[in-house]
Amino acid sequence: MQKINGDIFLTMLESGAHNLTNKHVEINALNVFPVPDGDTGTNMNLTFTSGLNDSKKVMTSHIGQLSKTLSRGLLMGARGNSGVILSQIFRGFAQSVEDFHEVNVQQLADAFVSGKEVAYKAVMRPVEGTILTVLRESADATYEHVLKNPEISVLEFFEFLVDEANKSLDNTPELLPVLKEVGVVDSGGKGYVTVLEGFVAALKGNPIELKDISDESHAAASDFEHDEFGYCTEFIIRLNEDSVHRYNEDKFRSKLEALGNSLVVVTDEDIVKVHVHTLTPGNALNLGQQYGEFVKLKIENMSEQHNTILDNDAHKAQATKEHSKYALVSVAAGEGVVSMFNDLRVEYIISGGQTMNPSTEDFVEVIEKIDADHIFILPNNSNIIMAAKQAQQILEDKDIHVIETKTVPQGLAACVMFNPDTDVESNLEEMLEAVANTKTGQITYAIKDTVFESIEIKENDFIGILEKDIVVTNPNRVEATKELCDKLIDDESELLTLIVGEGVEEEEVSEITDYIESSFDVEVETHVGDQPVYSFIIGVE
Numbered sequence: 001m002q003k004i005n006g007d008i009f010l011t012m013l014e015s016g017a018h019n020l021t022n023k024h025v026e027i028n029a030l031n032v033f034p035v036p037d038g039d040t041g042t043n044m045n046l047t048f049t050s051g052l053n054d055s056k057k058v059m060t061s062h063i064g065q066l067s068k069t070l071s072r073g074l075l076m077g078a079r080g081n082s083g084v085i086l087s088q089i090f091r092g093f094a095q096s097v098e099d100f101h102e103v104n105v106q107q108l109a110d111a112f113v114s115g116k117e118v119a120y121k122a123v124m125r126p127v128e129g130t131i132l133t134v135l136r137e138s139a140d141a142t143y144e145h146v147l148k149n150p151e152i153s154v155l156e157f158f159e160f161l162v163d164e165a166n167k168s169l170d171n172t173p174e175l176l177p178v179l180k181e182v183g184v185v186d187s188g189g190k191g192y193v194t195v196l197e198g199f200v201a202a203l204k205g206n207p208i209e210l211k212d213i214s215d216e217s218h219a220a221a222s223d224f225e226h227d228e229f230g231y232c233t234e235f236i237i238r239l240n241e242d243s244v245h246r247y248n249e250d251k252f253r254s255k256l257e258a259l260g261n262s263l264v265v266v267t268d269e270d271i272v273k274v275h276v277h278t279l280t281p282g283n284a285l286n287l288g289q290q291y292g293e294f295v296k297l298k299i300e301n302m303s304e305q306h307n308t309i310l311d312n313d314a315h316k317a318q319a320t321k322e323h324s325k326y327a328l329v330s331v332a333a334g335e336g337v338v339s340m341f342n343d344l345r346v347e348y349i350i351s352g353g354q355t356m357n358p359s360t361e362d363f364v365e366v367i368e369k370i371d372a373d374h375i376f377i378l379p380n381n382s383n384i385i386m387a388a389k390q391a392q393q394i395l396e397d398k399d400i401h402v403i404e405t406k407t408v409p410q411g412l413a414a415c416v417m418f419n420p421d422t423d424v425e426s427n428l429e430e431m432l433e434a435v436a437n438t439k440t441g442q443i444t445y446a447i448k449d450t451v452f453e454s455i456e457i458k459e460n461d462f463i464g465i466l467e468k469d470i471v472v473t474n475p476n477r478v479e480a481t482k483e484l485c486d487k488l489i490d491d492e493s494e495l496l497t498l499i500v501g502e503g504v505e506e507e508e509v510s511e512i513t514d515y516i517e518s519s520f521d522v523e524v525e526t527h528v529g530d531q532p533v534y535s536f537i538i539g540v541e
Contacts, residue, residue: 002105005101007061010055011202011207012203017195019197021210021290022208024045027190027194030185043383046077048086050074051071051077051090053240054069055073057069063102071093071095074087078359079360082191084360084390085188086131086191088121093112093114104154106146109142110143112142112143115139120132122386127176128176129176130188131186131192133168134172134186134189134192134193135192138167139161142157162193172189210290233275233277233281234299237271237272237288239270239291239292249265252265259276259284260278271295272291324371325372325373325374327372327375328341329349329350330380330411331352331353332350332408336499336529337408337530340499341415350366353408353531362387363377363391364394367398368395370398376401378403379406380407380408380410380411389402408529408537409540410438413434438539438540439466440539441464441485443481444463445461461474464481464483465484471484489520493541494522495523496523497539500529501530501531504536
């Protein structure tokens with residue numbers, strides 16, 4: 001085969017998407033930090049599945065038209081930095097092939113080089129040893145190979161591309177010391193290679209089929225003991241044409257039972273409604289998305305004292321407010337954290353954060369409803385900034401400013417300095433200065449044994465993260481938090497904000513605040529944030 005058209009490419013896309021779905025947990029596990037937020041595989045999977053679903057709606061064998069639809073679907077569904085970069089790869093690919101009904105190996109080589117160039121441009125400070133390196137080295141090597149061997153088939157082209165991508169992937173630990181220390185390859189690069197391997201399987205006539213993912217979740221289900229903990233996950237999916245015939249309610253129910261309890265599955269022709277309490281809502285969503293598109297989605301984060309509602313439809317239902325000079329949009333998870341932002345003039349909240357990165361489309365849907373002269377977006381997570389910026393580019397008719405807040409304390413500090421009565425430039429200057437002067441620490445738990453920068457970490461120990469580095473490990477949560485405060489607070493510190501996560505006892509909070517007040521000359525503000533994953537989020541100004 002010397003050329004492929006849209007029909008063949010769609011088969012390749014589906015095989016690549018299935019391969020990514022099957023291996024997303026394995027990719028998540030490559031996360032170098034031993035914290036319960038390794039979501040690269042999930043983000044790339046949801047991103048690519050979004051693109052595939054849109055592609056399957058267009059009835060065309062024109063590879064240029066199909067690629068354009070794929071690019072748009074990936075763009076809107078992009079989650080996390082890895083998902084955004086993946087969307088940019090195929091955006092460049094689509095730009096290169098847009099005029100072609102079918103493409104040969106030289107045009108494919110040009111398309112992947114174009115994908116490399118677009119993806120690199122999307123990242124302000126590209127880091128080698130990541131998905132970008134795997135993309136660049138494999139695309140360039142394959143381009144040179146095609147120049148020397150123009151007679152190769154499409155299958156030979158992709159086999160060579162996969163071989164070069166795997167070589168580059170295997171070398172990522174040599175470029176990023178943190179990968180070498182932990183003993184893993186780059187997770188984003190692995191996700192990209194997984195897609196390409198799916199392409200090859202389809203070209204060989206053995207496209208990847210979706211596997212039963214229930215086994216990977218047995219451990220999580222066995223830890224699920226109380227309804228009041230975990231996530232109440234509800235969604236409605238509409239079965240697509242392909243899945244209507246292979247969908248089996250009993251098998252689907254069996255897979256969901258492995259994820260948690262309080263399960264209800266109702267099927268009515270092509271509509272399936274699901275309710276389940278689970279510690280891993282992402283796995284439940286991935287399972288549902290294998291069969292069709294979400295019609296409705298709601299996730300409640302349950303605890304004994306509070307219910308935090310993370311509802312994808314909630315922000316859509318926000319009433320359109322009257323015209324204003326400014327509007328603040330913030331990403332937040334946890335009822336208390338949301339309230340803190342609301343108290344600081346943030347009227348628009350996008351549900352999400354660590355482990356549940358909102359997509360570009362989530363931002364677009366909220367911002368389209370805002371009638372304001374100037375819009376400030378606070379992502380509050382380094383893995384969400386790129387999706388916010390993509391929304392900014394899509395909505396170019398609006399004056400949108402993405403303030404690159406990487407943590408909740410940075411977002412709160414920026415909001416404190418916001419002044420609705422002054423001009424945009426002054427606000428940006430003050431808010432960015434506040435962000436720069438805010439240090440963040442976070443306490444969570446380790447999900448595996450590892451070593452990070454000579455710190456030996458044991459599974460289930462509590463770890464303290466200062467900005468992006470793990471600096472503390474201790475089996476006792478209170479002691480870990482005290483040690484982290486020791487490293488966070490210095491002579492210039494004036495204010496410490498302690499945001500308490502779900503499941504933390506009042507006695508623990510009291511012991512920590514007493515320690516801080518007796519040991520340091522800082523003012524302490526304590527807030528119940530009810531945020532998941534992180535027991536404590538600490539901001540120091």
